[in-house]
Each structure stands twice: as structure tokens, then as C-alpha cells.
Amino acid sequence: MTHTAPSRGPLRGLRVVEIAALGSAPFAAMMLADAGAEVLRINRPGQNTKGAGILGRGRAGELSLDLKDLHGRDRALDAIEHADVLVEGFRPGVMERLGLGPDICLGRNPALIYARMTGWGQEGPLANTAGHDINYLALTGALRSITRQGEVPVPPLNLVGDYGGGGMLLVTGILAALYERVTSNVGQVVDAAMIDGTSLLMSGIWNRKSTGNWSSEPGTNSIDSGSHFYNVYRTADDAFMAVGSIEPQFYQRLLRGLGLADADLPAQQDRAQWPAMKDRFASIFRTKTREEWTVVFAELDACVSPVLTLDEAVTDPHMQSRSTLLREDRVEPAPAPRYSRTPGAANGGESKPAETLMTQWASATCATAATTRTGQH
Template sequence: MSRSADRPGPAGPLRGVRVIELAGLGPAPFGAMLLADLGADVIRVDRPEGRAAGNPLDHRHDLLARGRRSVALDLKRPAARDAVLRLVDGADVLIEGFRPGVTERLGLGPDVCLERNPRLVYGRMTGWGQHGPLASRAGHDINYIALAGGLDPIGHRNGPPVIPLNLVGDFGGGGMLLAFGVVAALLRARETGKGQVVDASIVDGTALLTTILHGLRAQGSWVDRRESNLLDGGAHFYAVYECADGKYLSVGAIEPQFYHRLLDLLGLADDPEFLAGHTDRAHWPKLRKRLADVFISRPRQYWLDLLGGTDTCVAPVLSIGEAVQHPHNRARGTFVDVAGIVQPAPAPRFSEDQPTAPQPPPRPGEHGRAILAEIGLTEEEIERALATGDRGASG
């Protein structure tokens, strides 16, 4: 893996790693953001029109694009394609999130890129994967997690599954696993001098996230019915409860010491039903109703004052805005203000190479001329590479 301390990029453990990102939507930009957050120099190849189709955000609020430099290129033009290949020559990683075969048709597929740069890690992010009966089909997060078994277990027993935003598929099973695979392949390339293709599929990644459920199912501790299991809200001691003011409290008192402390503070320590109900599933539905009646009797702050400072595994269910203001998150700097927009800080934390706060998302094409000059293109070549029917922003 080629590394250079002279390459641009913020501080972090990936400083010196150069990534070429062919701009897309959702999971691939999230994976690239993770690499940029940790110090990689990520060059985003944007579309000349500025935004990928389907992106509802203007560039100032497209936080998944933070920390990048951007060049806007029409990849259907030979001069633009050649410019990308010149970028590939000096890169460690290329990331793309198109349907299978798209980059091959553009002349930017893995065979072409790896022939030019044998050390390159070529990261591919798709929903269904690079092969299989559904590989060429359109789809979105909800479809991928449905097929992987990640949607059905979430929700109430007598209702439909509840959509977990796009956190489980696009980001957890998609972009996060893409970034992990890219870093693993980078380590291998540094050892062997040989790059490879990383085939990251949201279906595969979501299935991986359900590994513990398969283990529970194999030993007979999981049934395929919502709100019937330890971690799906079936257990009264692992559930969300509404309080008198309409706010919610999360309770996760799984271990016996936490469960008994919870019962003690709620005045239920000597209740035989609750004592038996920690291990006997037959009691769970009734005890869930009893606890619901307890928590609905007082506002959330009452319960936080009673339980919040104890080992009862209780925490408030906060909105996005409330989470930003919580004292614990403020103390750790979990959220940062970047150019007036509050957003999650880079994670995880490092003792030696702590990443700096990310830079705002770039205007598409903002750094185009500088990037192309940096790889040795002449002014004439830069003009040809940036040319489009509607030139747009070119830096």
C-alpha cells in the first residue's frame, strides 16, 4: 500500500491513503465518509450536474460527502474517463456503488484499473451483490434487509415489521462493511503488493449482522415471531415503555443483578411473579403489561431521577435533537458543529491518531482543476477532461 505523509488529508490513522470515490448514493458514500473521517485523502468524482439522481440534499447538507475533495467529470467522455484512470494510477483504493457491469461499460472496471495499478483495492458496493439471480435488479434498503432476514424480527407482535430507517442495511450492513473490507484488503496489499476486488453486498452485510439470532435459533432460544424473544421487546426487562408525559424510556435489565436492582427501586423486589419472570418466558407478556402500567403513571424525568444514576440499564429514548444536547454526548464530543451544521463526530477514538473534525461537504467539482493538475495533466488536458455539454462547476 503506497502511503505518503505529503498527501493532503486530515489527521487520523488513514492519513496518506488515497481513495477515488465514484459518487453515488447512500452506502458507498457512507463507507467513503468513514475512510475520510479517519484521515484518508478521498477524491470524489462527482457528476457535472452536481448531484446523483435521487439525492434530495443540496451539497451543503449532504453530510455523507464531508471531508472530501471533488472533481466533476462526465464519465461517458473519453477524456474524463482517462483522467479517472490517471487518478487510479496513484490511488490505493477505488470505491463505486453502481449496479454490476456499469463501471465495466464505462471503461473503469476492476480489470482495467488493476492492470494499471496492481496494488489497487477496488471496493464495490451493491444491494444484491455482484452475482446471483437478483444482482441486476433495482432495489433499496428495505428490500435488501427484508431478503436477508433483518426486517422481519423488528416490530410489534400483532403488526407489520417496523422499518429501522436505513440504518441496518445501507449503513450498518452496507457502507460500514464496505469500509471494513477495504481496510482489510489494504492491509493485505501492503503485505503482498497485490490489490483485489471487495464485493460488498447489503444483503450479505445485513445477514452478517443477524449472526447472533441464528445462534439463538439453533439452540431453541429464538422463535420467528416478533415480540417473543429476549432482544425483540418480548421480554419485559428489555423493552421500551411510555411515560405519563408521552416520552419513552428504554429498559435493558438483562443480567440478574441489574434486573433485581430494577425491581428493588420500583418496589417489586418481593413480587413472586416478577422474581419468576426473569427466566420464565410464560410470564413475560403479563409482566410487560404490569411494567407498562407502572411507567405510564409518572413522567419520564421522574423515572430518570429514580433510576438514571443506578445500574438498572435504563436510558431515555431521545430524539435526534435531544441526543445532541444530552450531557454525556456533550462531554464526549459525540456531535460536532461543522460550518454551522451539527453532525456526528468521527468514530471510533484513537489514542495516537485521533481524527480532526471533518471539513464541510465540497461543492461538486470544487477542487477539479487542482486535482487534475496534481496528477500531471496539462491545461489543455484539464480542459478536455472537464468539458461537458453544460460545463458546470469545475473548480
């Protein structure tokens, strides 16, 4: 994996048109670019890809168009005609009003994968309502589930809806549609909604609930801060340690690190004793600093880790050994996942003028069509 060298990623040769938006859609386009796709970003007048920061990295080219203008729309269609994928993140109906809806784009390019990213989905009572990550989590039950008992729900940044249940879900849909197109030679619309993706990410919790292993009272379950063996504890230096000692063997090692004898304690799964055990663990963790606890648990393999800040994550030995965070002009996450033969790149070489890129795409389309015609005779 490289930072600025041209990408040899598995999506090399894939042509993507991205209509500039916020959050999830550019994140999806970034992931495609990291994996080698040629992404042409269409910006609004006065906008540029640099303004998107890390989410705008790796674009092969950019074009500034007023899509409300007939000329701008036609130029966009010229690019879409030769693309494999279109990525857009507007509210339902916006692309249709611009004259760039699925019917028009697929009419121009029947093999196009038309990828749509919204919060509420293309249909439903809230489809045209404004919203952000926190709103989508609220409606799906996810936000209420991420709560300590008796406390106010804490927004998990915008990781769940925008990125995990949004952009990543969109990429999954795009790749699935591309795979299907191999046999059908026909494109389709991918409707990715953050409420759908967030609900999908909650599959494990829904499974626990369906089997009677999940309480509707937040903060009383084994992995939602209800238990003493899956929790976060404050240390003597006001830092934190993360404990995830779920399995019995890890729990025994946790007790050893804390200097506790199992024979003197209630059973690990005795829920009635969890509150008292959390208090006991909290008192013990306050006796040492985070660094001291890190040393204690370094050799125990008990699923206990120091809670790092973003700045500390940059210098963590394990993170550095894998180059998980890249450092040049800025700190940014490396492309993921990693490929053994076809590594991706965070910034896959210099971008090209949009006209050059579009000409190359058109030539490639013509060459493919000629090959197809030849193969049919």
C-alpha cells in the same frame, strides 16, 4: 478529535477515488476521510460534493466528469492510476460499461483496491434488480425479526442495510485488503453487498436460533420486545423509557426502581408470564414522567434510559461531554472510533483543486516507484 482542523488520522496519506453515488458508498468514503484519507470525489456534471451534505464531508478535492465521454473516462483513469482505493456504488456492470471495470482499472494500477458497494451483490438472480435498504432487510429475515408480536414489521430507518451492513462493511473490506497488500503488493476487488452485511449483523440471532434459543414468532423472544425486561415503555407525559435489564442483578435493580418485590413476582425467565409482566410494567411506567423515571433510575445502574429525540440527543450531558455530535453550521456526528495518537477530523481542512491533488498523487507514485527500484539494487 477536531471538526475542521487538518486530519492526522491513521489513514493519512491514503489516496482514494470515490465515484459519486448515494448512501452507502459516500458513507464509506466519509469514514475513510474522517480517518485521514485523501478522498477525490468524481461527480457527474452539474453535481457537487456539497449536495451530499454530511456524507460528503472531508473530501480533499472533487472533479466533475462525464464518465460516458471518452475524455471523462480517461481523466478518471488518470486519477485511479495513482490511487490506493477506488470506491463505487453502482449496479453490477455499470462500471464495466463505462470502461472503468476492475480489469481495466487493475490493469492500469495493479495495486488498486477496487471497492464495490451494492445491495444484492455482484452475482445472483437479483444482482441487477433495483432495491433499497428495506428490500435487503426483507430478504435476509432481518425485517421480519424486528417486529412486535402480531404487528407489521417496522423499518429500522436505513441503518442496518445501507450503513451498518453496507458502508461499514465496505470500509472493513477495504482495510483488510490494504493490510493484505502490504505483503503481496497486489490489489484486489472488494465485493460488499448489503444482504451479506445484514446477514452478518444477524450473527448473534442466528447463533441463538442454532442453539434453540430463538423462536421464529417475532416479538416472543427476550430481546425482540417479547420480554418485560428488554422493552420500551410509555411514560405519563407520552415520552418513553428504554429498559434493558437482562442480567439478574440489573433486573433486581429495575424491580427496586419500580417499587416491586421480587418475592411476589414470577421468575424473570418464566416466558409464560412475560405478557402479564409487560402489562404490569406498562401500568407502572405510566404513573411518572420520563424525567421523573430518569431521576429514579439515575443511581440504580439498572440499564434503564430515557428515549431521546434527535434534538434532545444534541443537548444530552453525556453526548456533550464526549462531543459525539458536533455543532457548527449544522449538527453532525463526530468521527468514530477515536484514536489516541492519530485523531481524525470531520472536515479535514480545505479541499484542493483536483488538478493539484492529482499532480501530488502522481509525484508520490513516482517517488514510491523510485524508492522501490533503489531498494531492489
